[in-house]
Amino acid sequence: MTGSAMTSTPPHTPAVDPWVARDAAVVWHGFTQMAAYTGNMPVMVDRAEGRELIDVHGNRYFDAISSLWVTTLGHHVPELDAAIVEQLGRVAHATLLGNGSRAAVEFAEALAAVVPVADPHVLFGSDGAVAVEQALKVAFQYWINRGEPGHNRFLALGDAYHGDTVGALSLGDGGFGTAMFDPLRFPVIRTPGYASPDWAAKLIGGIEAHTDTLAAVVIEPLVQGASGILVADPGDLAEVGRACRSHGVLLICDEVATGFGRTGKLFASEWAGPEFHPDLLCLGKGITGGYLPLSVTVASGQVFDAFNGADLSESTFYHGHSYGGNALACAVALRHLQLFDEWQVLDNVAVAAEHLSVRLSDTVLGLPGVREIRQRGLMVGVELDPPSGSVRWGRRVCAGAVEQGVLLRPLGDVVVVMPPLTTTVEEIDRVADVLGRSIRAVWAEDLG
Numbered sequence: 020m021t022g023s024a025m026t027s028t029p030p031h032t033p034a035v036d037p038w039v040a041r042d043a044a045v046v047w048h049g050f051t052q053m054a055a056y057t058g059n060m061p062v063m064v065d066r067a068e069g070r071e072l073i074d075v076h077g078n079r080y081f082d083a084i085s086s087l088w089v090t091t092l093g094h095h096v097p098e099l100d101a102a103i104v105e106q107l108g109r110v111a112h113a114t115l116l117g118n119g120s121r122a123a124v125e126f127a128e129a130l131a132a133v134v135p136v137a138d139p140h141v142l143f144g145s146d147g148a149v150a151v152e153q154a155l156k157v158a159f160q161y162w163i164n165r166g167e168p169g170h171n172r173f174l175a176l177g178d179a180y181h182g183d184t185v186g187a188l189s190l191g192d193g194g195f196g197t198a199m200f201d202p203l204r205f206p207v208i209r210t211p212g213y214a215s216p217d218w219a220a221k222l223i224g225g226i227e228a229h230t231d232t233l234a235a236v237v238i239e240p241l242v243q244g245a246s247g248i249l250v251a252d253p254g255d256l257a258e259v260g261r262a263c264r265s266h267g268v269l270l271i272c273d274e275v276a277t278g279f280g281r282t283g284k285l286f287a288s289e290w291a292g293p294e295f296h297p298d299l300l301c302l303g304k305g306i307t308g309g310y311l312p313l314s315v316t317v318a319s320g321q322v323f324d325a326f327n328g329a330d331l332s333e334s335t336f337y338h339g340h341s342y343g344g345n346a347l348a349c350a351v352a353l354r355h356l357q358l359f360d361e362w363q364v365l366d367n368v369a370v371a372a373e374h375l376s377v378r379l380s381d382t383v384l385g386l387p388g389v390r391e392i393r394q395r396g397l398m399v400g401v402e403l404d405p406p407s408g409s410v411r412w413g414r415r416v417c418a419g420a421v422e423q424g425v426l427l428r429p430l431g432d433v434v435v436v437m438p439p440l441t442t443t444v445e446e447i448d449r450v451a452d453v454l455g456r457s458i459r460a461v462w463a464e465d466l467g
């Protein structure tokens with residue numbers, strides 16, 4: 020493993036792998052301080068098998084973060100590979116602006132049959148942030164098209180993260196260097212997030228206070244992922260849904276992270292019960308099983324109908340991206356959705372999530388340096404509690420896991436565990452054992 024190479028080098032001067040050096044010379048990695056990049060021993064992936072990534076040197080890593088939350092069934096899945104090859108034999112891409120494609124129609128039909136949106140209409144994009152931007156613009160224009168232009172504000176939650184484009188960044192609460200962009204961000208009405216036990220009551224209070232000016236309420240149903248896996252109660256979600264409905268305010272559910280089985284149901288919104296229907300639903304990440312960039316904003320029939328009008332009229336939604344609804348991405352997304360049923364993926368999520376909960380409680384929760392574990396399905400945040408004066412705990416704990424062949428990545432001092440939905444109990448045992456060992460080692464380094 021990379022760790023054996025590390026032990027023979029003096030501290031603070033790690034040997035730079037030639038692949039890492041080539042990478043750092045030409046690639047600018049997002050959310051990454053490039054001056055520290057090579058010293059953080061990045062894994063240089065060459066290929067993958069099942070749920071393991073294999074680096075350029077042949078080392079294997081269990082992908083316990085699902086390649087930043089996108090991989091659902093695993094890597095290199097023969098059925099998904101075949102769907103792309105089959106589509107490649109027809110056409111790789113054709114624009115959806117003003118024309119259509121068979122692959123996009125077939126996927127949109129399959130998706131429309133399962134989303135918790137009434138009379139759904141699918142607007143394609145390519146990344147999660149785009150799905151959110153689209154939802155914002157649709158919600159804003161919806162009121163103008165209806166002749167009620169005063170509804171131009173959004174209510175978003177504390178600790179929210181909705182992506183890094185300027186509109187999505189405005190909805191987000193901050194962190195990750197967001198503050199410097201304040202002059203570009205539009206103001207939102209902000210009520211507390213899931214870390215606050217009365218978040219739903221506060222949100223509903225916000226709706227009541229601003230009904231006349233609100234375009235929409237935006238939430239990440241059940242789990243605020245990027246803020247460290249903060250979790251909500253399904254009953255509170257249901258209440259928020261009812262309040263939006265009774266006050267005539269649009270509800271945007273950002274399920275970019277929680278969609279496609281992560282929380283144990285196909286969509287996290289389903290936990291709030293059969294009456295809970297977002298007006299706009301944002302999906303991305305796992306939508307293609309982690310294969311190709313695709314996202315969608317699903318609008319209800321009521322929202323969609325507000326955009327009907329004469330050809331070229333102002334009621335048109337003048338928005339769309341070059342690669343939105345890419346045919347290869349749609350083909351693999353369709354096959355992916357079919358495999359959810361064929362493989363009974365959600366049954367495995369239930370078993371794996373329960374096992375993960377038990378193993379993390381046994382092996383990790385009681386350790387010194389661990390404050391709390393939060394979980395919904397296969398989305399887990401292990402919040403560390405570093406001794407005072409200790410630095411970069413999250414990063415060091417994850418680096419220790421990577422050295423043992425389990426790929427983890429922290430959000431600050433929260434270690435996120437988000438394995439693929441097909442993960443076995445044996446793989447979960449390994450993740451829990453490795454994480455426990457790594458936390459103990461970092462604790463011993465600082466206090467031992």
Ligand SMILES: Cc1ncc(COP(=O)(O)O)c(C=O)c1O
Binds near residue numbers: 146181239244245
């Ligand atoms: C809830 C949520 N919305 C939107 C995004 C942005 O998605 P993308 O990185 O694909 O633009 C993320 C990414 O983590 C997310 O967690």
